[in-house]
Amino acid sequence: MTMPAQTETPTAGRRRRFAALVRKESYQIVRDPSSILIAFVLPMILLFLFGYGVSLDTTQTRIGLVVEQETPLTRDLAAGFQASRYFSVSLGRDRRDFEDDLVLGRLRGIVIIPARFTADHVAGRHPALQVMVDGSDPNTANFVQNYAQATVANWERQQRGQDAGQPPAISVEQRFWFNPELTSRNFLVPGSIAIVMTLVGTLLTSLVVAREWERGTMEAMMATPVSAAELLAGKLLPYFLLGLASMTLCVLLAVFLFGVPFRGSVAALYALSATFLMPALGQGLLISAATKNQFLASQLALISAFLPAFLLSGFLFEINSMPTVIQWITFIVPARYLIPSLQTVFLAGDIWPMFLQSIAVMLLIGCVFFALAARSTRKRIG
Amino acid sequence: MTADEHFVRICGVVKRFGKDAPALDHVDGDILGGRITGLVGPDGAGKTTLIRLMTGLMLPDQGTVAVLGFDTAKDAASIQASIGYMPQRFGLYEDLSVQENLDLYADLRGLPLGERKATYDELLEFTDLKRFTSRLAGKLSGGMKQKLGLACALLRKPRLLLLDEPGVGVDPISRRDLWKMVENLTASGIGVVWSTAYLDEAEACDRVLLLNEGKLLFEGAPAELTGRVADRVFKISGTTGRKREALARYLDADGVVDGVIQGGAIRLVMAPGFTPPATPADTTRSVPQATVAPPRFEDAFIDMLGGGPGGRSKLAEVQTPFANEDGKPVIEAHGLTKRFGDFTAADDISFDIPRGQIFGLLGPNGAGKSTTFKMLCGLLKPSAGEGRVAGFDLRRDAAEARNRLGYMAQKFSLYGDLSVAQNLNFFAGVYGLSGERKRERTRLMVEIFGFGRLLDMSAKDLPLGLKQRLALACAVLHEPEALFLDEPTSGVDPITRREFWTHINGLVEKGVTVLVTTHFMDEAEYCDRISLIYRGRSIALGSPDELKKRVATAACPDPTMEDAFIALVQGSEEKQVAA
Numbered sequence: 031m032t033m034p035a036q037t038e039t040p041t042a043g044r045r046r047r048f049a050a051l052v053r054k055e056s057y058q059i060v061r062d063p064s065s066i067l068i069a070f071v072l073p074m075i076l077l078f079l080f081g082y083g084v085s086l087d088t089t090q091t092r093i094g095l096v097v098e099q100e101t102p103l104t105r106d107l108a109a110g111f112q113a114s115r116y117f118s119v120s121l122g123r124d125r126r127d128f129e130d131d132l133v134l135g136r137l138r139g140i141v142i143i144p145a146r147f148t149a150d151h152v153a154g155r156h157p158a159l160q161v162m163v164d165g166s167d168p169n170t171a172n173f174v175q176n177y178a179q180a181t182v183a184n185w186e187r188q189q190r191g192q193d194a195g196q197p198p199a200i201s202v203e204q205r206f207w208f209n210p211e212l213t214s215r216n217f218l219v220p221g222s223i224a225i226v227m228t229l230v231g232t233l234l235t236s237l238v239v240a241r242e243w244e245r246g247t248m249e250a251m252m253a254t255p256v257s258a259a260e261l262l263a264g265k266l267l268p269y270f271l272l273g274l275a276s277m278t279l280c281v282l283l284a285v286f287l288f289g290v291p292f293r294g295s296v297a298a299l300y301a302l303s304a305t306f307l308m309p310a311l312g313q314g315l316l317i318s319a320a321t322k323n324q325f326l327a328s329q330l331a332l333i334s335a336f337l338p339a340f341l342l343s344g345f346l347f348e349i350n351s352m353p354t355v356i357q358w359i360t361f362i363v364p365a366r367y368l369i370p371s372l373q374t375v376f377l378a379g380d381i382w383p384m385f386l387q388s389i390a391v392m393l394l395i396g397c398v399f400f401a402l403a404a405r406s407t408r409k410r411i412g
Numbered sequence: 413m414t415a416d417e418h419f420v421r422i423c424g425v426v427k428r429f430g431k432d433a434p435a436l437d438h439v440d441g442d443i444l445g446g447r448i449t450g451l452v453g454p455d456g457a458g459k460t461t462l463i464r465l466m467t468g469l470m471l472p473d474q475g476t477v478a479v480l481g482f483d484t485a486k487d488a489a490s491i492q493a494s495i496g497y498m499p500q501r502f503g504l505y506e507d508l509s510v511q512e513n514l515d516l517y518a519d520l521r522g523l524p525l526g527e528r529k530a531t532y533d534e535l536l537e538f539t540d541l542k543r544f545t546s547r548l549a550g551k552l553s554g555g556m557k558q559k560l561g562l563a564c565a566l567l568r569k570p571r572l573l574l575l576d577e578p579g580v581g582v583d584p585i586s587r588r589d590l591w592k593m594v595e596n597l598t599a600s601g602i603g604v605v606w607s608t609a610y611l612d613e614a615e616a617c618d619r620v621l622l623l624n625e626g627k628l629l630f631e632g633a634p635a636e637l638t639g640r641v642a643d644r645v646f647k648i649s650g651t652t653g654r655k656r657e658a659l660a661r662y663l664d665a666d667g668v669v670d671g672v673i674q675g676g677a678i679r680l681v682m683a684p685g686f687t688p689p690a691t692p693a694d695t696t697r698s699v700p701q702a703t704v705a706p707p708r709f710e711d712a713f714i715d716m717l718g719g720g721p722g723g724r725s726k727l728a729e730v731q732t733p734f735a736n737e738d739g740k741p742v743i744e745a746h747g748l749t750k751r752f753g754d755f756t757a758a759d760d761i762s763f764d765i766p767r768g769q770i771f772g773l774l775g776p777n778g779a780g781k782s783t784t785f786k787m788l789c790g791l792l793k794p795s796a797g798e799g800r801v802a803g804f805d806l807r808r809d810a811a812e813a814r815n816r817l818g819y820m821a822q823k824f825s826l827y828g829d830l831s832v833a834q835n836l837n838f839f840a841g842v843y844g845l846s847g848e849r850k851r852e853r854t855r856l857m858v859e860i861f862g863f864g865r866l867l868d869m870s871a872k873d874l875p876l877g878l879k880q881r882l883a884l885a886c887a888v889l890h891e892p893e894a895l896f897l898d899e900p901t902s903g904v905d906p907i908t909r910r911e912f913w914t915h916i917n918g919l920v921e922k923g924v925t926v927l928v929t930t931h932f933m934d935e936a937e938y939c940d941r942i943s944l945i946y947r948g949r950s951i952a953l954g955s956p957d958e959l960k961k962r963v964a965t966a967a968c969p970d971p972t973m974e975d976a977f978i979a980l981v982q983g984s985e986e987k988q989v990a991a
Contacts, residue, residue: 043522050519054505054512061507061548250503250564253467253574254520255493411469 047256051264058238059268068234069276073226077280080218081288090118091138091174094128097121098145103152107143110185116177125162132164139163139174151189216291219284220372221345224365225336226280227303230273231310232317232335233328239265239318240327248322249411258407266311273307274300284376294375298385302371305389305396309364310335312399319406339365367391417445419572419603420466424475427461435461437626438475443572443605446598450617450634451607452709455903456876457623459607460500463576466605467497480571496570500577502561506550510541510560513549517564535563538593554777555586562590572603579613583776583946584933584974585981591616609903611710612934612974622713624905629716638707641681641715644669646688647705648678656917658700663723663914665689670711670720670910673917674937675956681711683719710906710934720910726860727888728918734893735923736767740803742894742925743771743788747797750783757783759948760797763941770916770926772939774977780948781929782822782898788927789896790814802893815844818892822899824883828872832863832882835871836889843890857885877908884915895919897928901935913938933973944980951984 059065095111097104100123112119120137122128131137142160150157161178163171242248251261281299284290317330341347342356343365349357360366367388374381420443427436436458443449443466451459464470465477468488477484479491497503504513514535518528536542539559544552549560558578565573575594579587591613594604598618606617614620615634622630622637630637651658659678663671667686672679680688680702688702714720741764750758758780765771773781786792788799790810799806804813826835836857840850858864861881866874871882880901887895895916901909917938920926928939936942937956944952944959952959960971963979971979 046519046522050516054508054516057512058505058507245506246499246501247503247505249464249469249499250497251520252469253492253495253497253499254517255489255522256520257489410471411464 043255044257044260047260048264051256051260052267055238055264055268059272065234065238065272068237069230069272070279072229073276073280074283076222076226077219077283077288080222081215081284091116091170091177092118092120092136093174093178094125094131094137094140095119095121096125096128096140096142097123098143099148101148103148104143106189107147107182107185110181111141111178114177114181116173117181132162135164137164138170139178141174141178215288216377217373218345219280219288219290220376221343221369223277223280223284223303223372224306224343224345224368225339227273227277227306227368228310228335228339228365230269230276231307232314233331234272235265235269235311235314236317236321236327236331237324238269239315240322240324243318243322244324252411259404262315262404262407265315269311269314270304270307273310274303277303290376292376293379295380298375298380298382299372301389302368302375302385305392306364306368308396309392309399312396312403315403315407316399319403338363342366343369345369362395364392364395419443419445419480420605421478422462422465422475423477425462425465425472425477426474427458427465427470427472434473434626436465436472439621439623439626439628441621441628441631443603444619445571445603446601447618448594448598448604448606448616450614450620451605451623452609452611452614452617452620453623454609454876454905454908456625457905458626459609459623460576462621462623463497463574463605463607466491466572466574467495468492494570495572495574496565496567497574498561498565498576498578500580502557504549504557504561504564507548509546509548510552511545513560513564514567518567521568523568531567535566539563540589553586555582555589558582558586558590559593562593566597569600570602572605573597574605576607577609578606579608579610583779583981584977586776587613588978610932611708611713611906612972615709622716624717629713634709637712637716638709639712641707641711643704644682644684644686644715645705645707645711646680646682646702647674648680648688648700648702649676650700651678654921656921659917660723660725660914660921662689663720670714671723672910672913672934672937675960679705679711681707681715681719714906714910717905717907720907721914723914725915725918727915728922730856730860731919731922731924732891733922734767739766741765742767742802743927744800745784745788745797746799748784748787748794748799749796750780750787750792751795756948758787758945761943761945761950762797763943763950763953765925765927765941767925768920768923769940770920770928770938772936772942773927773929773945774931774933774936774942774973775945776931779945781931781945783948784945785896785898785927785929789817789819815890816892817894817896818887818890819896820883820887820898820900822902824879826871826879826883826886829870831868831870832874833858833867835882835886836863839886840889845890853889853891857889861885877904880904880908880912884912888919893923893925895924895926897926899929899931902930902932909935933977936973944977946981946984949984952980 095108097108108121111117120128125140125142128137128140132140140162142162144158144160147157159178159182161175163174165171242251285292313335314331317327317334321327321330339345342360342363344360345365349360349366352360371385371388374384422439422441425436425439426434428434439458439462451462453459461470465472465484466479468479468484468491471485480494482490484491505516508516514532523531536545539562541556541559541563544556549557552560562575562578573594578590582590594606598604606613608614617634619632620630620634620637621628648662655673655676655678659671659673662668662678662680666689667683668680669683670681682688743765745761745763748758748761749756761784763771773784775781783792787794788801788806790806790813801813802816804816806813827838830838836854840854845853858867863882866878871879874882901912916926928935930936939956941953941955942959943950952962954962956973959980960973960976963971963976968975
């Protein structure tokens with residue numbers, strides 16, 4: 031029997047095993063259509079969806095305006111509504127003209143200028159308007175209500191100014207910095223890059239580890255001299271690079287196809303993205319350590335990573351307007367730190383104090399995930 | 413290094429998963445160097461758990477496992493540096509080519525670069541994979557995958573080789589090749605553990621550890637085990653006519669421990685001091701001849717478990733007989749062909765099965781058995797040819813045909829999350845039973861198969877043997893004329909298998925017609941006729957005895973079914989090469 035030949039030095043062995051694992055993983059990524067799908071096709075679909083399909087801009091919301099008693103004053107107020115770029119107004123004399131349209135969803139709301147309006151105004155009482163909105167779509171309902179109020183307030187200020195024979199004391203003029211046209215695409219597309227990296231980092235990683243368990247290859251690996259740390263690192267590096275590649279594709283599409291401005295530096299973009307991949311990959315590993323089955327892994331990844339990145343990161347919904355408890359939860363969602371920073375890189379430029387703070391927090395969350403994953407991934411089965 | 417050195421010492425090992433009965437219950441045993449040790453037992457006996465304990469990937473709850481002098485709990489890394497392990501399904505990366513798989517494992521095992529070329533050459537030669545180095549592992553046949561798995565486990569020659577069910581799903585020729593390779597390895601002092609549920613594989617091992625339900629039943633040479641039934645095994649030939657009925661009578665006679673049908677003959681294991689009953693009643697004309705036969709591992713295993721079940725099948729007793737009026741076949745296949753893209757899974761397969769017969773489709777996994785089978789029960793549409801069940805054309809009257817057949821799927825496809833009662837109820841509904849008949853048939857099944865206490869248990873929590881019984885009960889609820897059994901006894905313990913065949917034999921006596929697929933050569937002996945399926949084609953058709961006779965030579969006058977299979981496959985390949 032031949033004895034095993036002279037063993038190489040431990041470091042050389044470790045390096046060789048690591049290189050072998052990375053090579054194996056890369057072959058698999060390239061040859062497996064599902065990883066290409068998740069890393070490149072899915073991001074493109076998402077990006078197109080946010081670039082073209084989803085718009086949070088509100089213009090020309092259809093409302094009905096009921097003027098119960100026509101006076102110069104009410105006509106003037108009605109003209110204020112008609113002039114607003116936010117509303118497309120149908121005029122009527124009776125609320126019953128519009129009730130059906132509201133129920134059928136043809137109108138988003140009804141604004142009623144009551145018969146007493148002029149009398150109240152003349153008498154110096156605060157005149158009341160009635161706004162009826164379709165509560166089944168709370169966002170639009172809020173919007174109609176707020177803008178109706180704003181239109182009235184605006185009109186009142188003008189009235190007061192005219193009465194005093196002078197222009198209104200203060201006129202508020204809004205000016206938006208960084209995204210002057212308020213195009214939602216400009217902040218949705220950078221945000222969706224965070225979603226894409228969550229997909230690659232967490233979903234894909236947890237899937238491929240679970241697949242190794244299902245196919246029995248993990249067991250065969252573990253029975254070789256390879257260590258658990260090498261196994262983990264050999265998985266992480268390829269998916270880290272894949273995540274960055276996928277991000278790069280998204281940024282190129284964003285800038286050159288959607289024309290999103292890019293005012294920061296490439297260094298900041300990569301620093302932020304690379305850091306974000308730490309918690310994302312860590313979470314993927316943790317999920318795959320907890321479940322050894324692809325179906326469960328994908329469900330866990332979607333619920334614990336994808337949905338929070340979508341809903342609790344400030345991507346679509348303002349964090350400040352969430353209930354306090356939910357706001358606390360958002361602090362552990364890594365995307366919450368990446369998305370504002372990425373939006374800044376795209377729309378404003380490099381603001382390093384902000385980036386460094388985000389990077390620090392993301393690293394911290396990443397370390398926690400890794401520590402947990404390392405603790406639960408030992409070279410043992412069951 | 414000396415052979416017979418103790419490579420593995422297992423002492424008082426207990427391993428438990430959850431609250432179930434322990435997977436391993438106080439097991440002791442040794443694995444020796446330079447020997448093939450069979451880890452033998454039905455599915456769920458604890459074989460895989462024991463192998464994983466030896467790799468150090470799992471730790472025992474009690475007791476110790478020492479491998480090559482290292483304790484698995486303390487020094488798993490040293491063990492993993494000197495063992496080769498091939499898990500079930502071979503542990504290969506299917507997206508990687510043969511060469512890439514070898515490179516990966518060579519790197520992981522630290523095979524020095526200088527030795528690679530020679531080692532690769534040797535292993536590729538040894539496994540006959542040289543021509544396929546650039547092929548993806550996922551595109552290899554089962555037998556080739558198995559050889560590649562073995563090659564990967566052998567890189568950087570291990571001292572101990574652990575093979576978990578290497579024979580599953582592989583054709584008998586590859587299985588024989590693999591066995592020869594492993595035997596060669598032991599000559600150089602390597603210790604080999606070969607786990608298997610096939611008792612014929614167990615017989616060929618140098619030593620065996622026989623496990624059943626987590627307990628070690630026997631440790632030692634297989635001959636030692638078979639020795640306990642020496643001179644108690646008889647082959648009865650010359651029973652005329654209905655051998656199934658004769659077997660049933662033998663099984664109920666005094667002193668019969670076990671009995672099976674073997675082609676035209678019957679094989680009996682007698683209790684010590686008993687001889688086969690001379691002539692069971694009404695065997696007319698010729699007198700059956702009893703000759704002493706060499707004992708097999710399975711005979712001894714059953715003897716050890718306290719003997720097989722009797723010959724009565726309550727299931728058959730309540731079956732309404734089907735009269736054989738017209739003499740027409742019940743199941744017919746005419747030129748059945750199925751193509752998937754440019755791959756022909758089943759090529760021009762024809763046979764017919766008269767009422768009250770068992771017909772077997774025999775062949776390795778992937779040969780086309782299941783495809784043929786599925787076409788005949790209307791689950792797959794044939795690309796060409798036609799199939800009939802009880803006279804109904806499967807293309808035109810699939811629903812009618814299906815109502816007349818009972819189907820027991822591979823791996824007993826029951827609804828795991830439904831209870832036993834709910835499964836019975838569901839299948840009764842699916843087969844269109846209702847009212848009094850449904851209640852009566854369900855009650856009968858519960859009584860016959862002894863489900864009384866288990867009615868509320870989830871099907872997935874049942875032990876394998878009971879799952880199989882439940883699957884059979886669900887398939888026969890509606891008293892089908894034709895019964896389709898897909899690998900019906902794979903992995904179950906031999907007692908459960910006997911019980912199963914007692915029921916099937918009884919039903920067949922009542923005129924039920926059976927089509928069975930199996931890769932179990934022993935099981936083929938129960939069939940009246942067999943079609944050997946290999947690479948999508950039927951290469952031979954006949955009764956077990958005819959097929960065996962066809963390949964008998966002077967050197968091998970009494971071939972087994974496996975010998976016959978191998979010879980017939982080789983013969984058909986030679987014919988193809990010649991043509």
